[in-house]
Amino acid sequence: MVEYHLDHVFRALSDPTRRAILGRLAEGEATVGRLAKPFPVSFAAVSKHIGVLERAGLVTREARGRERVCRINPAGLTDVRAWIDFHERFWTERLDALDALVAETPGEPDRTR
Amino acid sequence: MVEYHLDHVFRALSDPTRRAILGRLAEGEATVGRLAKPFPVSFAAVSKHIGVLERAGLVTREARGRERVCRINPAGLTDVRAWIDFHERFWTERLDALDALVAETPGEPDRTR
């Protein structure tokens, strides 16, 4: 469940317009119209982008009259964060281990064979 | 420079096969052939995936004879990590601030105006 969810979150974050929307939303809630204004694309395009963010669990959209208020969902990043955390730590540890190995080996480490 | 790079890294991470390749690579270096074996897709497809990871700066590929040895590039995650770090903290802070506001306001917070 979590794994397949990562697809959507990473995918959602891979678009600069969507990251910009998140950046704007980090300053506070906003309607779709207000969100769309600064972007050089159509209203409908922004609406779609918000849909992607919503499906990824990064944003919530709530009806208020004829407007839709968008807010950031802080929990949306936790899975991604966990993935990054784990892998970055793991990679760094391996790198450190390799460094240590090289350091304590006087001659040729000969990792190739 | 960093911003457009994020596109590539997030994009690369959005595919489960590519994340699995990274997972395998976290255990240690491997040739393209060894990497491709467990996956239900063709050799060429895996080679392409590795290309995507390489272009995103997450993996390095080095020729060793007729084989190509792939390794994880630990530095590849730092930009993404920084982005997540910043946003997660920011979002959480806003959420905390909102909680505090709601807590100390007896009646209607009236966040709408």
Place this chain on the structure above:
DNA sequence: CCTATATTCAACCGTATGGTTGAATATCAT
């Protein structure tokens, strides 16, 4: 009720993506 506003929906378009297959390239082993 009528009209303007806010938003989505639907259909469409060009391009990118992930996949395949078969040919091309380079290296190893005999």
Place this chain on the structure above:
DNA sequence: ATGATATTCAACCATACGGTTGAATATAGG
């Protein structure tokens, strides 16, 4: 040199993506 192995390249295919435009829906306000 010859043949097998490892990998990429090139062409192709189906599907998904980001974009547009115009119609549809719903609410606000005179």
